[in-house]
Amino acid sequence: MTKKYSIWLRIVIVVVITAVALLITSLMGISMGSSQTDFHSFFNAILGKDSTLLLIIWQIRFPRVLLAAFVGGTLSLGGLVFQALLRNPLAEPYILGISGGAAIGGIIGILLNLSRFPGVCATAFTGSMATLALVFVFSSGKTALAKDSLLLSGVILNSFCAAVIMFLVSIVQDSRLHSIIFWLMGDLSHTDLEHIGYISILLIPCFIFIFGMSHPMNLLLMGKDLAQSMGVRVKTVSLSLLIVTSFMISVTVSYCGLIGFVGLVMPHLLRMLLGSDHRILVPACIFGGGAYMVLCDLLARILPESGEMSVGVITAMIGAPLFIFLLKRPGT
Amino acid sequence: MSIPDQPKRVIALAPSITEIIYAIDQGHRLVGVTRFSDYPSQAESLPKVGSYIQLDLERIVALQPDLCIAVKDGNPQDIAFRIESLQIPLYAVDPRNVEAVMETILEIGNLLNAQKKANTLSNCMKQRIQKITQLTKNVQKRPHVFFQIGISPIVSVGTNTFIHELIGLSGGINLTQGSVPYPRYSKEQVISMSPDVFIITSMARQAIFNNVKKEWQKWQSIPAVRNNRIHLVDSNLFDRASPRLVDGLELLLKLIHPSIWKKMLEHPQ
Numbered sequence: 001m002t003k004k005y006s007i008w009l010r011i012v013i014v015v016v017i018t019a020v021a022l023l024i025t026s027l028m029g030i031s032m033g034s035s036q037t038d039f040h041s042f043f044n045a046i047l048g049k050d051s052t053l054l055l056i057i058w059q060i061r062f063p064r065v066l067l068a069a070f071v072g073g074t075l076s077l078g079g080l081v082f083q084a085l086l087r088n089p090l091a092e093p094y095i096l097g098i099s100g101g102a103a104i105g106g107i108i109g110i111l112l113n114l115s116r117f118p119g120v121c122a123t124a125f126t127g128s129m130a131t132l133a134l135v136f137v138f139s140s141g142k143t144a145l146a147k148d149s150l151l152l153s154g155v156i157l158n159s160f161c162a163a164v165i166m167f168l169v170s171i172v173q174d175s176r177l178h179s180i181i182f183w184l185m186g187d188l189s190h191t192d193l194e195h196i197g198y199i200s201i202l203l204i205p206c207f208i209f210i211f212g213m214s215h216p217m218n219l220l221l222m223g224k225d226l227a228q229s230m231g232v233r234v235k236t237v238s239l240s241l242l243i244v245t246s247f248m249i250s251v252t253v254s255y256c257g258l259i260g261f262v263g264l265v266m267p268h269l270l271r272m273l274l275g276s277d278h279r280i281l282v283p284a285c286i287f288g289g290g291a292y293m294v295l296c297d298l299l300a301r302i303l304p305e306s307g308e309m310s311v312g313v314i315t316a317m318i319g320a321p322l323f324i325f326l327l328k329r330p331g332t
Numbered sequence: 333m334s335i336p337d338q339p340k341r342v343i344a345l346a347p348s349i350t351e352i353i354y355a356i357d358q359g360h361r362l363v364g365v366t367r368f369s370d371y372p373s374q375a376e377s378l379p380k381v382g383s384y385i386q387l388d389l390e391r392i393v394a395l396q397p398d399l400c401i402a403v404k405d406g407n408p409q410d411i412a413f414r415i416e417s418l419q420i421p422l423y424a425v426d427p428r429n430v431e432a433v434m435e436t437i438l439e440i441g442n443l444l445n446a447q448k449k450a451n452t453l454s455n456c457m458k459q460r461i462q463k464i465t466q467l468t469k470n471v472q473k474r475p476h477v478f479f480q481i482g483i484s485p486i487v488s489v490g491t492n493t494f495i496h497e498l499i500g501l502s503g504g505i506n507l508t509q510g511s512v513p514y515p516r517y518s519k520e521q522v523i524s525m526s527p528d529v530f531i532i533t534s535m536a537r538q539a540i541f542n543n544v545k546k547e548w549q550k551w552q553s554i555p556a557v558r559n560n561r562i563h564l565v566d567s568n569l570f571d572r573a574s575p576r577l578v579d580g581l582e583l584l585l586k587l588i589h590p591s592i593w594k595k596m597l598e599h600p601q
Contacts, residue, residue: 035394056393059418178385179408189386190410192417 007279014280018287022069025294029065030057032302059192065294067191068311070203071252072262072293073286076270077210079263080285081245084217084278085238088151092263093249096154099260100161101131102253107168107180109254124254128246131157186259186312188297199251206248207286213241214278221276259293259312261319266292268326335421339399339444343392346384346403348427350375351574352440353401356449364395371568371576387411393418401425401440403573427573430497430581434458436573453575460578461501464585467592468503475588477504478527478556481567483544486517494577495570502584503592504529523551529588530556533567563587 031042035056045053075093082091093099105127109120138153169180216237219227224234252259266289267281274280296314303309343364344350350369353362359374367383369375379395382388384406392400397420402412404426415422423443427436434454441450477499481487488508489495499506507525508515530548532541541564549557556562565587569580586593 033390034388035390052394052396055418056390060390060393182386189389190408190414192414 007277010277011280011283014274015283015287018284018291022287022291022294025291025298026065026069029068029294029298030061032298033061034301037302063191063193063196064188064297066193066196067188067199067256068294068297069290070196070199071188071256071259072266072296073207073290074203074248074252075259075262076266076285076289076292077207077282078245078249080267080278080281081210081217081241082263083267084221085241086150087221089268090264091151091154092267093245094258094260094263095151095158096135097131097157097161098128098135098154098246098249099253099258100158100165102128102250103184103258104161104164104168105130105250106183106254106257107165110176110180110183111168111172121251121254125247125250128250128253129243131161132242132246182310183257185310186257186315188256188300188311191255195255199255202251203248206244207282209244210241211279211282213237214282217241217278218276221278257312259315261315261323262289262293265315265319265323265326268323272326335423335443336398337445339421341395341397341399342444343381343395343397343400344369345381345387345400345407346573347371347568348573349401349403349425349440351572351576352437353444355453355575356437356441356444356446358440358444358446358449361444363397364392371574389414389418393420399423399443401443403427428492430461430494430501430577433573433575433577437575457575457578461581463596464581465501467596468501468585468589471503471589471592474503474505475528476507476525477529477531477588478507478522478525480530480532480544481514481571482516483532483540486519486522487514488517489513490515493571494573494580498570498577498581498584499588502581502588504584504588523554526554528555528559528561530554530562531584531587532562532564533570538564561587 031039033056036042036053041050041053042057044050045057048054079092082093082096083089085091102124106120106124108127109123112119112123114120114123135150135153135157138157139149165184169177169184172180216227216232219230219232220234220237228234267285270281270284270288274284293311293315296318297311300309300311300314303314339361341363342353342358342361344353344362344366346366347369350362350365351371353359354372354375359372362375362378364381365375365378366387367380369378369380379391381391381395384403385408387407389411392415400415400420400422402415402422402424404424405428407424412422412424423439425436425439427433434457437450437454437457438447441447441453479489479495479499481489481495489506490511490513491506491509492511492513496506496509507527508517532544545562545564548554548562551557565580565583569576569583582593585596
């Protein structure tokens with residue numbers, strides 16, 4: 001009984017800490033932008049002295065910060081789930097080819113002149129499910145590489161997806177090319193509160209479902225046989241987790257394009273800090289990943305002198321060195 | 333959103349719009365332009381609101397414009413909708429061909445209360461174009477032009493572009509006409525088309541142009557190479573829906589029909 005009490009307490013503490021981090025980064029996110037970066041004018045605006053800036057804060061920065069938080073949370077959580085299911089530290093949606101599949105679907109959607117919602121989202125989801133199915137087909141059966149075959153098939157499919165994406169990009173010869181390229185690099189700039197509403201309706205149930213599955217995920221980590229003997233229906237749990245995760249990844253990819261490394265960096269960082277209990281890691285990934293992405297997006301907005309940088313550039317530039325640092329840290 | 337009678341804070345959402353506004357002497361109304369708005373040079377010092385493809389909404393709002401002028405084919409539609417949803421008046425123009433550019437000038441003249449200047453400008457453009465079309469109307473030999481806008485890969489222009497239209501008006505034939513706006517070609521295909529004139533835009537700088545020219549000069553079977561008719565031109569004269577398109581047209585006449593060009597200089601009327 002005391003054990004159960006302590007895990008809930010730990011969850012609450014971790015949620016409070018990561019949520020505060022998210023809140024702080026979000027405050028920074030709405031107080032700075034390409035037109036102004038000092039806190040003084042931000043406070044003036046909040047006090048009602050600058051209606052233009054107030055409009056910018058609520059209509060432009062606020063939806064964007066919300067979007068970044070959702071995307072960061074989703075990608076980190078996606079990485080966490082894949083790492084648990086495949087029991088491989090390298091697994092993340094990007095590496096498994098699922099983002100790539102979603103991107104192909106998304107580009108096809110754009111080429112068919114579908115709207116972002118629900119058209120491109122649906123084609124992106126179809127693409128990610130197709131690659132997921134292919135990864136499973138390729139990795140099934142008894143091969144010499146059985147242990148890593150899922151990941152290897154994913155890597156192969158990812159390169160294949162990259163080639164198909166390049167193919168599609170090179171056959172497009174009109175103005176849609178620009179929008180595809182910006183979208184591929186990871187673009188959070190076009191959003192409003194209405195879309196955020198749709199996104200939250202789609203994503204929050206996924207978050208809740210995965211949190212509900214966090215205990216079975218813990219058991220899965222101990223091995224399939226052991227999990228089975230402890231009453232986990234391994235096939236059902238794995239499959240439903242994979243589908244739900246792919247669904248939320250394709251929602252974010254269809255809306256924001258490809259943003260890499262978040263799904264790798266955040267779960268590992270949090271695991272090193274908090275241990276490997278998924279009941280804690282799931283909420284930590286949602287809030288912590290969100291905070292990380294809000295920060296990256298803020299950098300993407302204010303670093304360039306004119307225009308803005310793609311947020312995917314920032315996540316990769318911070319993510320890759322951070323990941324190497326974590327790997328090289330003594331004692332790990 | 334209604335458009336004010338006397339817009340005082342205008343943002344031009346494409347370099348071509350900036351050029352038109354300055355050409356009708358209304359530059360003082362501009363408070364913001366897009367990146368690459370480099371003509372006339374006064375425009376360069378104005379605040380930038382991103383590129384015309386990737387507009388920075390926050391900077392647009394922060395400049396408190398009372399009118400944004402957008403281009404239908406260029407500015408992303410969703411951004412245009414968002415600008416309107418933020419209660420900023422937006423007017424979209426659609427200069428798809430040379431004729432439409434002159435109409436656009438009149439439209440912008442109306443918006444900014446500069447009808448007279450806009451009329452004069454568009455009439456002047458019309459006259460300059462007419463003069464050239466009259467000279468080239470009955471020309472016997474129409475040189476085959478390969479207009480190269482991309483170096484690697486080799487990219488040219490299809491039918492639905494200003495460049496195609498200008499080549500036709502100046503008495504040449506665009507070798508790459510077709511429904512694809514910016515078709516790509518292999519070297520082999522270009523050689524087999526044996527163009528009479530090569531025109532390469534300055535998207536490439538001089539040094540790169542020299543390399544490209546040298547590369548084509550290896551192929552003496554191409555008439556343009558044999559007759560040394562490989563030319564470098566300023567791309568801004570050809571791909572912007574601005575009054576400078578007519579300068580581009582006159583330049584093309586000079587490069588495609590040098591004799592007619594000389595005649596025109598000798599007999600200005």
